[in-house]
Amino acid sequence: MLQHVLSRAIAGYTRHVPLSRVQLLGQAHSIVTVTTCLQGSHRATPIRKIHSTQSPRPSSTHTNGNDTIYALSTAPGRAGIAIVRISGPGCLEIYSALCPGKWNPKHRYAGVRTLYDPSSTTLNILDTDALVIRFEAPKTVTGEDVMELHVHGGPATVKAVLSAIPRCKTSSPVRYAEPGEFTRRAFENNRLDLAQVEALSDTLSAETEQQRRAAVRGNSKVLGRTYEGWRQQLLAARGEMEALIDFSEDQHFDESPAELLSSISAQVNTMLQSIEHHESASHRGELLKRGIRISLLGPPNAGKSSLLNQIVGREASIVSQEAGTTRDIVEVSLDIRGYLCTFADTAGLRTESTPHPGRKLEPVVIGVIEREGIRRAKEKASESDLIIALASVEPLPHGKGWYIHYDAETINLASSASRAVLVVNKCDRLSKDKLMDLLADFKSEVGAKADNTPLVTISCHDALEKSGVNEKDPGNIHYLMTQLVEVFKNMTGLPMEMQDLLGVTERQRQLLSACSEHLDDFLEEGKERDGRECDIVVAAEHLRSAANCLARVTGRGDAGDVEEVLGVVFEK
Numbered sequence: 258m259l260q261h262v263l264s265r266a267i268a269g270y271t272r273h274v275p276l277s278r279v280q281l282l283g284q285a286h287s288i289v290t291v292t293t294c295l296q297g298s299h300r301a302t303p304i305r306k307i308h309s310t311q312s313p314r315p316s317s318t319h320t321n322g323n324d325t326i327y328a329l330s331t332a333p334g335r336a337g338i339a340i341v342r343i344s345g346p347g348c349l350e351i352y353s354a355l356c357p358g359k360w361n362p363k364h365r366y367a368g369v370r371t372l373y374d375p376s377s378t379t380l381n382i383l384d385t386d387a388l389v390i391r392f393e394a395p396k397t398v399t400g401e402d403v404m405e406l407h408v409h410g411g412p413a414t415v416k417a418v419l420s421a422i423p424r425c426k427t428s429s430p431v432r433y434a435e436p437g438e439f440t441r442r443a444f445e446n447n448r449l450d451l452a453q454v455e456a457l458s459d460t461l462s463a464e465t466e467q468q469r470r471a472a473v474r475g476n477s478k479v480l481g482r483t484y485e486g487w488r489q490q491l492l493a494a495r496g497e498m499e500a501l502i503d504f505s506e507d508q509h510f511d512e513s514p515a516e517l518l519s520s521i522s523a524q525v526n527t528m529l530q531s532i533e534h535h536e537s538a539s540h541r542g543e544l545l546k547r548g549i550r551i552s553l554l555g556p557p558n559a560g561k562s563s564l565l566n567q568i569v570g571r572e573a574s575i576v577s578q579e580a581g582t583t584r585d586i587v588e589v590s591l592d593i594r595g596y597l598c599t600f601a602d603t604a605g606l607r608t609e610s611t612p613h614p615g616r617k618l619e620p621v622v623i624g625v626i627e628r629e630g631i632r633r634a635k636e637k638a639s640e641s642d643l644i645i646a647l648a649s650v651e652p653l654p655h656g657k658g659w660y661i662h663y664d665a666e667t668i669n670l671a672s673s674a675s676r677a678v679l680v681v682n683k684c685d686r687l688s689k690d691k692l693m694d695l696l697a698d699f700k701s702e703v704g705a706k707a708d709n710t711p712l713v714t715i716s717c718h719d720a721l722e723k724s725g726v727n728e729k730d731p732g733n734i735h736y737l738m739t740q741l742v743e744v745f746k747n748m749t750g751l752p753m754e755m756q757d758l759l760g761v762t763e764r765q766r767q768l769l770s771a772c773s774e775h776l777d778d779f780l781e782e783g784k785e786r787d788g789r790e791c792d793i794v795v796a797a798e799h800l801r802s803a804a805n806c807l808a809r810v811t812g813r814g815d816a817g818d819v820e821e822v823l824g825v826v827f828e829k
């Protein structure tokens with residue numbers, strides 16, 4: 258009975274295996290002008306806006322795959338060039354209507370043409386010197402016939418061309434593309450797998466150099482091919498087990514069930530190791546894509562806000578900012594030398610119990626609001642990928658010299674964080690020699706806790722006051738940033754041969770993790786326990802589940818991920 262169920266499951270499963278996995282995204286690179294036709298040029302929202310206000314045909318909700326679709330692929334507004342992309346069976350008819358009497362341009366060749374209004378009998382010119390490029394199915398970006406019209410980018414010209422296209426005489430309907438419809442067709446025609454669609458989504462939203470790098474890696478076909486290869490391997494192994502289940506009683510097999518299981522287990526173990534690499538690489542890729550979360554921690558007045566201002570002023574550009582109240586957390590997303598970083602400038606941390614080790618200063622009284630600010634700061638620190646623990650040079654009472662003021666809890670948080678950098682600010686307050694002495698004391702006080710943590714001395718004051726002066730790195734801020742970038746590299750770097758793994762997304766990581774759980778179950782089932790033989794039917798079922806997870810990664814399984822992932826892309 259179980260065997261029957263299993264066979265049905267296989268039959269159901271294999272129906273979803275794609276016939277062809279040829280994915281030739283790269284056709285656009287073969288001629289120079291076509292570089293603009295990469296997928297990312299579709300901008301869903303602006304396209305809709307232009308169409309609804311300017312084009313005579315409103316965007317249709319009817320999405321018949323046989324329709325010819327068109328859209329403005331470049332950003333709306335005044336520009337030198339605008340590109341209109343058309344995909345579907347009506348491309349040539351549209352060409353003939355817009356360029357009457359002209360030879361069809363050769364596949365993948367650009368032709369300079371005058372475009373005419375298709376409904377005018379007096380050859381009303383829409384645009385002169387337009388560049389027309391034709392791509393013949395199936396090796397096109399959507400897998401269908403595609404045509405690109407590179408027209409002058411004035412809003413009136415674009416409007417005239419867009420409104421002319423649906424008036425061309427064609428044998429099948431022509432309509433404005435739904436958001437993301439070009440990508441959907443590419444996916445449906447096997448030009449892209451789901452991993453590539455996700456990478457496309459990342460490419461569209463990449464704001465920093467490192468985000469772009471990670472997205473480009475995911476765009477390569479390497480990941481999809483790898484997962485498909487693993488899936489095929491699991492299916493083949495399962496097939497052998499199935500044969501054993503079905504025919505072992507009637508036929509002679511070279512391998513005993515135990516031998517077969519042991520050879521499959523060896524393959525599964527190797528696969529599990531590779532999955533582990535992919536999972537850990539995905540964390541690094543995620544850091545690049547979603548940004549490195551950094552908490553600036555330290556006692557009040559250590560100079561956290563001053564440091565953030567210095568970083569923003571000279572070393573980074575703001576990507577986005579979320580203001581908090583004085584006791585709340587201010588978050589700023591910055592592009593620091595290509596790395597997206599979200600800085601949380603937290604409330605100052607101080608503790609009633611351990612105010613200043615070794616020094617008699619007035620006891621600290623912490624009010625309710627400040628306590629809440631501190632709680633939030635700690636919470637933020639625990640979610641961070643990196644902690645910058647700030648201390649500062651402060652005067653001892655009665656002019657008795659200087660000391661390095663730090664918060665013991667901040668140092669504890671930094672020492673237990675996966676990554677941290679210690680920063681001592683206000684170093685302008687004393688000479689280099691005296692600073693060295695203080696640093697030696699400071700290191701011996703916090704030493705054991707922060708042994709492997711880099712320590713950088715800075716002065717936000719000097720950075721501000723001496724910025725125009727002929728000094729290379731006033732206040733040492735540039736050096737601090739170089740140290741931070743080194744930490745970023747360590748957190749996100751991968752050896753050259755593993756760079757493609759940066760493209761593994763969080764969704765893929767979760768599916769890989771589920772896949773490895775099924776593979777673990779398979780290995781567990783394969784073990785002989787208390788003289789009990791393994792249930793080969795159950796073991797085969799674990800392989801099927803594992804293979805199914807991999808199918809969902811590339812979007813060729815029965816799962817609902819396809820719509821979910823495409824939906825995310827379309828939103829962008």
Ligand code: GDP
Pocket residue numbers: 555556557558559560561562563564605682683684685686715716717718719
């Ligand atoms: P936060 O409470 O940690 O955010 O500290 P702030 O950035 O608001 O700075 C607290 C005080 O220290 C302000 O009066 C700053 O002008 C001063 N300050 C900040 N950085 C330096 C520095 O490098 N040297 C000196 N002498 N004062 C500084």
